[in-house]
Amino acid sequence: MWRTRIGAVDVLRVEEMLGPGFDPAFLFPEYDPAVLEEHPALAAPEFFDRASGKLMSSMQSWLLRIGDAVLLIDTCCGNDKPRTNAAFRRFHMLNLPYLDRLAACGVQPEQVTHVLNTHLHVDHVGWNTRLLDGRWVPSFPRARYLIGRAELAHWRDPDGGPRLHPEGIPVIADSVDPVIEARRADLIDDKDVILPGVSVHAVPGHTAGQLAVRVESEGAVALFTADVFHQPMQIVRPGWNSRFCEVPAAAIATRRRVLAEAADSGAVLFPSHTGYPHAGRVARDGAGFRFVPLPLAA
Ligand SMILES: [Zn+2]
Numbered sequence: 001m002w003r004t005r006i007g008a009v010d011v012l013r014v015e016e017m018l019g020p021g022f023d024p025a026f027l028f029p030e031y032d033p034a035v036l037e038e039h040p041a042l043a044a045p046e047f048f049d050r051a052s053g054k055l056m057s058s059m060q061s062w063l064l065r066i067g068d069a070v071l072l073i074d075t076c077c078g079n080d081k082p083r084t085n086a087a088f089r090r091f092h093m094l095n096l097p098y099l100d101r102l103a104a105c106g107v108q109p110e111q112v113t114h115v116l117n118t119h120l121h122v123d124h125v126g127w128n129t130r131l132l133d134g135r136w137v138p139s140f141p142r143a144r145y146l147i148g149r150a151e152l153a154h155w156r157d158p159d160g161g162p163r164l165h166p167e168g169i170p171v172i173a174d175s176v177d178p179v180i181e182a183r184r185a186d187l188i189d190d191k192d193v194i195l196p197g198v199s200v201h202a203v204p205g206h207t208a209g210q211l212a213v214r215v216e217s218e219g220a221v222a223l224f225t226a227d228v229f230h231q232p233m234q235i236v237r238p239g240w241n242s243r244f245c246e247v248p249a250a251a252i253a254t255r256r257r258v259l260a261e262a263a264d265s266g267a268v269l270f271p272s273h274t275g276y277p278h279a280g281r282v283a284r285d286g287a288g289f290r291f292v293p294l295p296l297a298a
Contacts, residue, residue: 001105002278004296006268007217009197010065012105013278016076016098016127020049021057021090021273027230028240035233039290042233046275055231056275059123062224063105064215066195070107071114072140073213073224074272078126081174085167087244088122098127099139112140114194117176118226119210120151120161121244122168124272125175136178145179146194149187150202151209152176164246203228203258205251206244212258214267221267228258230273232291235259235282259289268294 002013025031036043047056062073076098077083077091084092099109117125128145129136138145155161155172162169179185188194188211190202200211206227213224227242228251234240238255245251262269262282270279280293 002296004268004279004294005220006215006222007197007220009215009217009222011222011270012063012065014061014063014072014098014102014105016059016061016094016096016101017090018058018060018275019056020052020054022055023053024048024055024231024233027055027242028234028237029243030237030240035237039233039236041291042236046277047232057230057273058275058278059273060278061102061127062270063102063107064198066198066215066217069113069195070111071116071195071198072112072143073116073270074118074124074226075115075127075139075175077123078129078175080131081126082170083122088167091122091126094126099130109140110142112143114146115140115143116146116188116194116200116211116213117148117151118212118224118272119148119207120155120168120172120176121207121227122171124226125171128175129178136174138179138182138184143184145185146188146200147176147180147185148200148209148211149189151207151211152187154207154209203254205247205249205254206242207246208250221265222270223258223262223267224270225258225272227272228255229271232274232280235289235291236285238289263289 004011059076064071079094130139193199197216199214203210203212215222241248241251263284277293277296282289
């Protein structure tokens with residue numbers, strides 16, 4: 001089992017999928033394959049699948065035990081969800097043992113006290129709900145679901161998310177609206193403290209309302225960075241946005257800021273989609289940065 005600690009906080013990883021994802025030239029419009037020659041560590045099988053030419057992509061929730069609280073950060077893609085958009089093919093009508101893997105971490109769905117969606121993209125909200133008797137119901141019936149107020153407003157504005165990204169409309173309908181209708185949702189804002197030592201911080205760009213989660217415990221600091229970067233190659237190329245970044249200039253500015261702050265603070269970064277070991281620190285490398293994967297106990 002994947003497990004680490006940030007001070008007194010236990011951090012576990014609940015995997016939904018791990019495997020070759022997008023072709024880098026598709027995911028990153030600025031992609032230049034020279035990056036793999038300049039930084040051979042990025043061509044390691046953990047990050048790049050040579051056979052398919054695709055980037056290794058992880059879909060996971062981060063599970064945090066903080067005192068009596070059980071916090072699930074992001075909820076992957078979910079089962080039984082029709083995702084007919086071509087870019088969402090990997091997420092279409094899944095049948096994966098995500099809840100069994102949660103149980104293997106010692107947590108039943110009713111024991112989750114908080115669910116936090118860093119943003120409302122297809123691969124971050126899916127297990128918010130599950131199909132029961134033909135209806136979408138909250139997967140975590142006793143949890144408060146924490147959703148960014150600005151992010152939700154973007155999807156409530158007909159000229160916002162629905163017009164710019166119509167493929168997200170069914171995602172909101174089956175994975176976000178049901179938890180709001182069930183009165184399980186609380187809206188959160190930049191700098192809110194959601195649990196002792198746990199706060200959320202605006203990291204705009206990938207989406208305008210994206211939030212990162214900062215955890216501080218016993219002098220250790222972690223930042224759950226959502227999709228500030230998808231792949232470690234964006235640490236050496238912070239100017240590369242994914243094609244899914246909604247506000248490109250802000251995404252680059254946020255990425256540079258988060259990387260600089262992490263290099264200075266020594267915070268452990270927990271991104272959403274990076275290959276094994278799925279987390280790490282950032283060090284300065286000349287004028288730029290490099291990725292320092294988190295050492296995990298065997
Ligand atoms: Zn994502």
